[in-house]
Amino acid sequence: xxxxxxxxxxxxxxxxxxxxxxxxxxxxxxxxxxxxxxxxxxxxxxxxxxxxxxxxxxxxxxxxxxxxxxxxxxxxxxxxxxxxxxxxxxxxxxxxxx
Amino acid sequence: xxxxxxxxxxxxxxxxxxxxxxxxxxxxxxxxxxxxxxxxxxxxxxxxxxxxxxxxxxxxxxxxxxxxxxxxxxxxxxxxxxxxxxxxxxxxxxxxxx
Numbered sequence: 001x002x003x004x005x006x007x008x009x010x011x012x013x014x015x016x017x018x019x020x021x022x023x024x025x026x027x028x029x030x031x032x033x034x035x036x037x038x039x040x041x042x043x044x045x046x047x048x049x050x051x052x053x054x055x056x057x058x059x060x061x062x063x064x065x066x067x068x069x070x071x072x073x074x075x076x077x078x079x080x081x082x083x084x085x086x087x088x089x090x091x092x093x094x095x096x097x098x
Numbered sequence: 099x100x101x102x103x104x105x106x107x108x109x110x111x112x113x114x115x116x117x118x119x120x121x122x123x124x125x126x127x128x129x130x131x132x133x134x135x136x137x138x139x140x141x142x143x144x145x146x147x148x149x150x151x152x153x154x155x156x157x158x159x160x161x162x163x164x165x166x167x168x169x170x171x172x173x174x175x176x177x178x179x180x181x182x183x184x185x186x187x188x189x190x191x192x193x194x195x196x
Contacts, residue, residue: 006150024193041192042100042102042190043190044188046188051193092141095139095149
């Protein structure tokens with residue numbers, strides 16, 4: 001059973017590129033974490049203003065390590081999140097691991 | 099850029115096990131498709147009645163092939179979907195491939 005975080009970020013048009021840049025750096029570093037199985041940033045055609053993130057971790061402890069990591073602190077907490085309009089996160093567990 | 103389908107299925111408590119069984123068979127077969135990158139069935143603690151599916155394909159054509167496959171017809175169209183109460187699907191594209 002893996003641990004999943006599905007996030008939805010919205011930002012202003014002006015801040016979007018800067019948030020996306022930070023998110024690309026965060027995604028690349030997060031995928032190197034030993035407990036990370038997937039980190040997919042995706043956008044729907046209907047809702048281009050909403051940045052969606054699907055994150056899959058081997059367990060909840062691996063997710064906690066992600067949140068405590070320097071790259072999360074740098075790219076999410078200090079860079080991207082202050083630029084967001086809204087930020088939602090939903091947690092779930094896989095029924096059938098990848 | 100990959101093609102993502104995020105699905106949300108709800109079912110009655112009585113039909114849940116049968117839908118999950120069909121979904122496990124569908125997931126296993128789908129992951130063998132050449133164009134599939136991920137097929138993750140997940141459930142949130144807050145909403146145990148909602149079966150969520152995160153599917154990632156190399157492109158939209160690979161998703162179309164998935165929908166046309168015998169295993170989708172068998173396990174989704176003929177087995178699971180008739181048992182569902184609601185079925186939602188949202189499509190998006192990765193900004194930064196896995």
